[in-house]
Amino acid sequence: MTPLKLIETDAGRYSLLLNAGDTSVDGLIEELGHEPNGYFWEGIAELLVEHEATELGGRFDYDPEGGMFCAYGTDRAALEELGALMALAEATGFEFDD
Incomplete structure (x- = not known):
């Protein structure tokens, strides 16, 4: 999932994080x-959920900031899937239409 990371913040609570401005596609x-920034990446995540992985809708929340993207919740599997989708999209050069 690089450059994303999934951490357990409390027992049974997880956050999917991305340091905005540190990705290989920032220049593009x-x-x-x-x-x-984090809000841009939230838009990407929402786009992926809406068009590529509708089954993830409503299974986590977002809390981005200028320097960080964050999706969080109790559904680790959903956050892992979102992370995999975002990493795959970056790695394959997916054309984001935000």
């Missing part, structure tokens, strides 16, 4: 007129 994102 900026060239396209966007800022690669």
Whole structure:
């Protein structure tokens, strides 16, 4: 899932994290007129859930900041799946249309 990481914050509570501005696609994102911040990555996650993995809808929440993307909840499997989708999308050069 690199550059994403999944951590257990409390017993049975998990957060999927990404340090915004530290990815290999930041330059491309900026060239396209966007800022690669946590809110941008939240939009990417929402787009993936809405169009690629509708079964993940409602299984976690988001709490991004300028420098960090965060999805959190108690459903570890859902967060793992989201992380895998986001990492795969970055690795394969998926054209994000946010």
